[in-house]
Every structure is written in structure tokens, then in C-alpha cells.
Amino acid sequence: MNKQLIMTTATGAALLLTACGGSNVKTNAAGLPQLGAATGxxxxxxxxxxxxxxxxxxxxxxxxxxxxxxxxxxxxxxxxxxxxxxxxxxxxxxxxxxxxxxxxxxxxxxxxxxxxxxxxxxxxxxxxxxxxxxxxxxxxxxxxxxxxxxxxxxxxxxxxxxxxxxxxxxxxxxxxxxxxxxxxxxxxxxxxxxxxxxxxxxxxxxxxxxxxxxxxxxxxxxxxxxxxxxxxxxxRLPLAAIANIAGAKAYNSLATTPGDLSTGFTLAERKLVSDAVLAKCDELDGTADGLVQNTQACQAAFDLNRDVPTCSASRDGTCLSAAQKTTIGGLFAGATTATGTKIYSSFSYDAGLATGGWASWKFNSSLNLDTGAVGLIWQAPPEDLATFNGPNFALNGDLASMLAKVGATNATYTESALSFMLPPxxxxxxxxxxxxxxxxxxxxxxxxxxxxxxxxxxxxxxxxxxxxxxxxxxxxxxxxxxxxxxxxxxxxxxxxxxxxxxxxxxxxxxxxxxxxxxxxxxxxxxxxxxxxxxxxxxxxxxxxxxxxxxxxxxxxxxxxxxxxxxx
Known part of the structure; x- marks a missing residue:
């Protein structure tokens, strides 16, 4: 019998004793044990x-x-x-x-x-x-x-x-x-x-x-x-990291300066989207205050294609190109492998896209922090340390292969990253x-x-x-x-x-x-x-x-x- 089962059984016994008057264990209004206060x-x-x-x-x-x-x-x-x-x-x-x-x-x-x-x-x-x-x-x-x-x-x-x-x-x-x-x-x-x-x-x-x-x-x-x-x-950290690497590939495909992911979704363009989200969702909570309180309702109310202008000519910060809408919209819906397998999760449209913190995670960490974690900590086997290069791994690596390897085991790495990193x-x-x-x-x-x-x-x-x-x-x-x-x-x-x-x-x-x-x-x-x-x-x-x-x-x-x- 494992430790969790023993504990659950013991707790159930304590509750049964409480109901029969055989113990001084207290219960709350929900019928669960009420733990006492600490003393110093x-x-x-x-x-x-x-x-x-x-x-x-x-x-x-x-x-x-x-x-x-x-x-x-x-x-x-x-x-x-x-x-x-x-x-x-x-x-x-x-x-x-x-x-x-x-x-x-x-x-x-x-x-x-x-x-x-x-x-x-x-x-x-x-x-x-x-x-x-x-x-x-x-x-x-x-x-x-x-x-x-x-x-x-x-x-x-x-x-x-x-x-x-x-x-x-x-x-x-x-x-x-x-x-x-x-x-x-x-x-x-x-x-x-x-x-x-x-x-x-x-x-x-x-x-x-x-x-x-x-x-x-x-x-x-x-x-x-x-x-x-x-x-x-x-x-689900390994999956989130691979999804962020997928984002690196996507933003690089849109970049006006290859290798500089931020040129694929500029500050002006991110502010444009944030402002459009606020225009559609800010007053869902009863007042215009610069905060989208009802995140769930906002996802139904906001549409990237409809609510953000599409560029008829070159990108100038007042519109998104058709390619940007398709690619960025796909990332918010949830990044996938080349064959359409969803890697991680969708992301909410919200008002916080035009910040340095948002940009750093999307455009920098995806090339460095996430790549090192996926390639060296979670893959089985890990990449060759002598030749490993984070940006190259992100921009040229295969997402499906990464996904398979973080779920893999071998004679040396007997527990996969999807086992040792995630809560069972x-x-x-x-x-x-x-x-x-x-x-x-x-x-x-x-x-x-x-x-x-x-x-x-x-x-x-x-x-x-x-x-x-x-x-x-x-x-x-x-x-x-x-x-x-x-x-x-x-x-x-x-x-x-x-x-x-x-x-x-x-x-x-x-x-x-x-x-x-x-x-x-x-x-x-x-x-x-x-x-x-x-x-x-x-x-x-x-x-x-x-x-x-x-x-x-x-x-x-x-x-x-x-x-x-x-x-």
C-alpha cells in the first residue's frame, strides 16, 4: 500500500470516528478536517x-x-x-x-x-x-x-x-x-x-x-x-518550453531582420493588439479602467482578424499583415508541430503584450533558456553538449522530435521528463x-x-x-x-x-x-x-x-x- 493510500485511508477513519463521537478531530462546514492553529x-x-x-x-x-x-x-x-x-x-x-x-x-x-x-x-x-x-x-x-x-x-x-x-x-x-x-x-x-x-x-x-x-x-x-x-x-514546463520554441520559429518567419525575433511582432504592433483587446473587453466588468477582469468572456468577444486592422501595404505599426494574423493567431490558439499536433496550450488575449517582460520571454528566452532546458535537461538522450547551440536548436530543430524525446526513456535516463517534471x-x-x-x-x-x-x-x-x-x-x-x-x-x-x-x-x-x-x-x-x-x-x-x-x-x-x- 503506498503512502498516499495509507494517508487517505487514515483520514477517512478519522472522519468516521468524528461522526461516531469517538474522536476530537474537528470538521468544518464542508465536512473536511479543520486543522488547528500553530503556536510559537x-x-x-x-x-x-x-x-x-x-x-x-x-x-x-x-x-x-x-x-x-x-x-x-x-x-x-x-x-x-x-x-x-x-x-x-x-x-x-x-x-x-x-x-x-x-x-x-x-x-x-x-x-x-x-x-x-x-x-x-x-x-x-x-x-x-x-x-x-x-x-x-x-x-x-x-x-x-x-x-x-x-x-x-x-x-x-x-x-x-x-x-x-x-x-x-x-x-x-x-x-x-x-x-x-x-x-x-x-x-x-x-x-x-x-x-x-x-x-x-x-x-x-x-x-x-x-x-x-x-x-x-x-x-x-x-x-x-x-x-x-x-x-x-x-x-507542464517541458511542453511550455517547446511551445515557446515553436513561437521562436514563428516570430522568426515574420521577422524583417532574420534572427531578431522582435521584428516579427514589434512593440508598436503588440501595443496595437493590446489596445484592440481593451477596446473590445475593458468594459465587460462595468467600467473602462485599463484592465480586462473577465478573461474568459474576453476570449469570446475578441477576434484578431476582425478587431485589428489588416495591412494593405507595408507594416507600419498601425496594422498586422495577413501572415502575422495567421501566424500569431495560431500561437495564441496553441502552437503545433508541423503535422498539427498541439504541443501545450492556448494563450489568452489580454492587455499586457506591450511590455519588456513579455518580449523577453518570447524573443530571448525561447532561443536560450528554453532550448537549454529542452535539449539538455529533459530530452532522453540529451543533445551533445560539445556542439549544442541554443538559437540553432530552436530555429532549426524539429518540434516533433523534441516532443518525443522529452517523453522518452533509455537505459541511462529511466524516468522521462513528462514523469519527473509534471505532477502525477x-x-x-x-x-x-x-x-x-x-x-x-x-x-x-x-x-x-x-x-x-x-x-x-x-x-x-x-x-x-x-x-x-x-x-x-x-x-x-x-x-x-x-x-x-x-x-x-x-x-x-x-x-x-x-x-x-x-x-x-x-x-x-x-x-x-x-x-x-x-x-x-x-x-x-x-x-x-x-x-x-x-x-x-x-x-x-x-x-x-x-x-x-x-x-x-x-x-x-x-x-x-x-x-x-x-x-
């Missing part, structure tokens, strides 16, 4: 931890007292804490001869709130960044460490943010999911050693690949965490649900690399798997205008960790999350993508899907209080 403790000693910690396959390299104010968040001093550094499973690869280990750091507050936060990092990992704990969005005003959580950050099993580790089969698996599985019990042991008790509640969260890590944990390690905070998840059975989160855990997901509608359409499709499948409504343990929040994790013409500054804690530990489900823009003077950093006619302090409610924010019909459109979440 004080750190006895930082310096002694280095000698007290004794965990299998783990080497502690330091335990350092960090004074209050050494770290800051939004200009505020983070309280005093202990930084513990170390490595797990140090080894030398028998495949590429390189040295590998899972590097990590933990930050343990002197005044601990009784909670643990696993910081799932982005990109291809490879760096032990400060363990502060993201709370969501751009320009954060707070973090988990500042709120009193004990936080871990790790490099996911390789020591550089490059794709070369993909030659080692075990490093692939650690990056995909095994590092989380190995680090989690070790981190809880360190917490127990430091405070004299295990964490009462455990949370995991991150954005981008960190969102993928978190979704994988929700499927594989539901027994280890009580709250999951998922941002812009690339939960992503719409079956019954183990998470049945033990009283909760998951909150957010995704920017203008994300250029991981499609919010893909996340919406996942959430609809989750709803279907739960009788049409999964809101008693999961909530999904679309963020209008937001690019990849932050930026774009959007209200992208929000804290989703605090409401997740309220939901997990006190049963208060988040009916909306307050988001603000990052205008001039913002303590978390200014968002350069904001339109000039927005106030610097605009706020909006982020609504749980399928609800969207609608203007109430009166009051300032700069104030979230004048919007409500409606179906």
Missing part, C-alpha cells in the same frame, strides 16, 4: 545547532546568528534569526563525473510562529538564494520569514543555474521532485532540534518553476504540507483535500511563457473531479494584466500567504484577495509597466475563479471597495 516557540541557541544536528546524508556547514535588520523587506527590518547552511546527498556522478549535492539554507526566527515554509525557487534552480519565503506577486511588502516562519531555500540538487546538470540522471530527478522529498523531513528535524518541537503547520510555495514545484508537492507530498501557494505554475494525476488532490490541507493558485492573464489558460483548464478538471466544485479546499485567482509572476499593466502586489494561513488554520476561506499597483513611491518597488493615467495606489480585488471583479456602478475606479466578485 523561542530559539534557544543558534551557535549550538551546528553540533546538535545529526541527520542522515546531511552535512551542516554553518549556523550563524543574523541580527535584526541585516535583511529587509520593503525597507522594513527582518527580525533576528539563525541561518543554518548545509548539503544533502553529496556525491560524484558516474555519468558526467561532476560533483553534486542538494545545497540548502534555513532561516529560523528567534521568535518562531510554529510554522514551516518551503521556498520553492524558479528557473532551473541551481542557487541557494536567501530563505525569506515569497508571499506572492511583485514588489512584496512582506515575506514568510518576517512573519515568523522557519524557511528553507535550496538549489534543487545542482550548484549552478545552468542546464548542464541535465546530463546526470539523478540531478534531473532531484530537480523534478526528489529534492523536495529529501529536504522536507530534514528541515522538520532541524526545526524540532532548534525549538524542541516539530512545526505545527507546514507550507510550501513559489512562482514559475516554484509554482510547478508546489503543484508537484501537492500531488506527491500531500501528507507533508498543510498549505500550498502556487504562482504562475509551469506545471494533477486533478486528483483527494489526499490533500481529505486531510484538511488547502491550495491557493494565482496566475497572470498576460503570462507569456506559462499560459493562464493551462491553469484554468487544470482547475476546471479539478472542479469536475470534485463534483463540479473544488472551492472547499482550492481557490484559483486570475490576475488581469500581469505578466510572468509580476509586471505588466496590473495590480500585482498582494499577499496570498496570510489568507492561506487563515484558511488552513481557522477555516476562513478567501472570497477575494486585495491587490495593489506599484506606482511612484511604492515601498516594494515601482512597476514601470503601469499606464500613466492610473493612480499610484490603485487597488483591486482578485477573485476566485469562476468569479470576476465587477464595478459596482459608483465610486472611484481606483478603489477596490467599489468592485465586487461576481459570477
Amino acid at each position: 516557540a523561542s530559539l534557544a541557541s543558534c551557535a549550538e545547532l551546528a553540533t546538535k544536528i545529526n541527520f542522515a546524508n546531511t552535512t551542516i556547514t554553518g549556523a550563524n546568528a543574523i541580527a535584526a535588520g541585516t535583511l529587509t523587506v520593503a525597507g522594513k527590518p527582518v527580525p533576528a534569526h539563525c541561518q543554518v547552511t548545509g548539503q544533502m546527498y553529496k556525491r560524484t556522478s558516474t555519468v558526467d563525473g561532476k560533483s553534486y549535492a542538494i545545497g540548502f539554507e534555513m532561516r529560523l526566527p528567534n521568535n518562531w510562529n510554529g510554522r514551516f515554509f518551503y521556498q520553492a525557487n524558479g528557473g532551473v534552480d541551481g542557487s541557494v538564494v536567501p530563505a525569506t519565503g515569497p508571499v506572492g506577486g511583485g514588489g512584496p511588502l512582506d515575506n514568510a520569514l518576517n512573519q515568523g516562519f522557519a524557511v528553507i531555500s535550496a538549489d534543487a540538487g545542482h550548484g549552478a543555474p545552468t542546464p548542464f546538470f541535465g546530463l546526470d540522471p539523478q540531478a534531473r530527478l532531484d530537480y523534478g521532485y526528489q529534492a523536495v522529498g529529501k529536504l522536507t523531513p530534514m528541515a522538520k528535524y532541524i526545526i524540532e532540534t532548534a525549538y524542541g518541537k516539530k512545526p505545527d503547520r507546514s507550507y510550501i510555495g513559489g512562482c514559475s518553476n516554484g509554482g510547478r514545484h508546489t503543484m508537484v508537492a501537492a500531488a506527491r507530498y500531500a501528507d507533508q504540507y498543510d498549505g500550498f501557494l502556487v504562482g504562475n505554475p509551469g506545471y 494525476n494533477p486533478s486528483d488532490l483527494s489526499a490533500l483535500r481529505n486531510r484538511g490541507a488547502k491550495i491557493m493558485v494565482y496566475h497572470g492573464a498576460s503570462d507569456p511563457i506559462f499560459s493562464s489558460d493551462d491553469t484554468t483548464a487544470w482547475y476546471n478538471a479539478l472542479r469536475t473531479a470534485n463534483g463540479g466544485d473544488a472551492s472547499n479546499f482550492s481557490r484559483y485567482f486570475n490576475v488581469p494584466g500581469m505578466n510572468h509572476c509580476a509586471g505588466g499593466p496590473t495590480a500585482d502586489q498582494f499577499d496570498m500567504l496570510a489568507p492561506l494561513v487563515e484558511w488552513v488554520e481557522r477555516g476562513k476561506a478567501p472570497d477575494s484577495v486585495l491587490a495593489s499597483v506599484r506606482g511612484a513611491g511604492n515601498a516594494g518597488g515601482v512597476n514601470a509597466d503601469l499606464p500613466a493615467n492610473w493612480t499610484a495606489t490603485r487597488t483591486r480585488p482578485l477573485c476566485p475563479y469562476p468569479k470576476t471583479a465587477k464595478y459596482k456602478g459608483g465610486g472611484s475606479i481606483e478603489d477596490a471597495a467599489n468592485f465586487s466578485c461576481e459570477s
